[in-house]
Amino acid sequence: MKIGVVTFPGSLDDGDARRAVRLAGGEPVALWHGDHTLAGVDAVILPGGFSYGDYLRCGAIARFAPVMEQVIEGAKGGLPVLGICNGFQILCESHLLPGALIRNDHRTFVCRDQVLRIENADTAWTRDYTAGQEITIPLKNGEGGFVASPDTVRELEDTGRVVARYVGVNPNGSINEIAGITNERGNVVGLMPHPEHAVEDLCGPGTDGLGFFTSVLQSVLV
Amino acid sequence: MARVIVDVMPKPEILDPQGKAVHGALPRLGFTSVTDVRQGKRFELEVPDTDVATLDEVREIAGTLLSNPVIEDFEVRVEDGS
Numbered sequence: 001m002k003i004g005v006v007t008f009p010g011s012l013d014d015g016d017a018r019r020a021v022r023l024a025g026g027e028p029v030a031l032w033h034g035d036h037t038l039a040g041v042d043a044v045i046l047p048g049g050f051s052y053g054d055y056l057r058c059g060a061i062a063r064f065a066p067v068m069e070q071v072i073e074g075a076k077g078g079l080p081v082l083g084i085c086n087g088f089q090i091l092c093e094s095h096l097l098p099g100a101l102i103r104n105d106h107r108t109f110v111c112r113d114q115v116l117r118i119e120n121a122d123t124a125w126t127r128d129y130t131a132g133q134e135i136t137i138p139l140k141n142g143e144g145g146f147v148a149s150p151d152t153v154r155e156l157e158d159t160g161r162v163v164a165r166y167v168g169v170n171p172n173g174s175i176n177e178i179a180g181i182t183n184e185r186g187n188v189v190g191l192m193p194h195p196e197h198a199v200e201d202l203c204g205p206g207t208d209g210l211g212f213f214t215s216v217l218q219s220v221l222v
Numbered sequence: 223m224a225r226v227i228v229d230v231m232p233k234p235e236i237l238d239p240q241g242k243a244v245h246g247a248l249p250r251l252g253f254t255s256v257t258d259v260r261q262g263k264r265f266e267l268e269v270p271d272t273d274v275a276t277l278d279e280v281r282e283i284a285g286t287l288l289s290n291p292v293i294e295d296f297e298v299r300v301e302d303g304s
Binding site: 056057060064092093098099100102103104105106107145147148149173 | 237
């Protein structure tokens with residue numbers, strides 16, 4: 001199974017994302033922001049970092065990168081797409097996911113091991129978890145506060161589209177402690193914390209993040 | 223040539239941590255009369271003309287790239303005296 005990982009100018013976690021795909025048993029494929037094709041991959045990851053220096057707004061310029069035309073078209077057709085951190089911001093700017101991410105309410109960058117509760121284990125990227133399961137993965141962001149209109153938040157909650165929620169503390173002021181959401185079809189997931197940094201016991205808080213990458217391999221096989 | 227200004231501001235209901243930080247710094251500098259600060263962005267676009275078609279295009283640019291309608295409002299105006 002080929003999982004594409006897009007590198008934008010300023011991406012930081014593309015290498016770790018490819019590594020996580022490999023450890024999960026998939027074949028990582030490096031995609032470039034200027035590509036006009038997805039090289040036949042079965043799923044796409046938009047990694048964390050500071051694409052285009054976070055100029056204008058986080059993800060605002062990356063959203064119009066050539067490769068995003070294919071990503072957006074694919075996502076609308078059911079292609080599994082995971083946006084992590086900056087990738088989540090790009091998915092919101094692309095309107096593939098509702099809402100937006102704004103500067104943390106406490107105005108400081110946060111970097112910590114964060115407990116999350118998986119709320120929806122039916123998406124393409126969370127199938128290997130169980131609903132209600134608590135996992136610990138790194139969180140590192142300056143602009144991770146999830147906001148959306150009250151109607152949008154109600155719809156996300158009522159339709160089970162909150163994928164993961166912060167447990168213990170709300171690290172960035174996100175509405176309803178929302179750490180990740182999905183689209184109606186469950187193929188597009190945006191997540192602020194970083195599962196790709198928790199895939200080996202040697203580094204990070206454990207291997208709780210690996211499930212995102214093994215889940216999509218199943219989704220692609222189905 | 224003419225100049226069109228696009229002002230982008232966070233929506234009133236959206237938390238503006240940057241504006242709050244600026245506001246928080248004012249009393250430390252001895253300025254006590256300001257009750258709130260909101261921080262936005264100003265874009266200056268150089269255009270050959272300010273006809274209806276051009277301004278429509280600027281509004282489209284403002285709504286698609288310069289602002290995110292989920293969290294921001296924008297205003298377009300032609301700069302005076304140009």
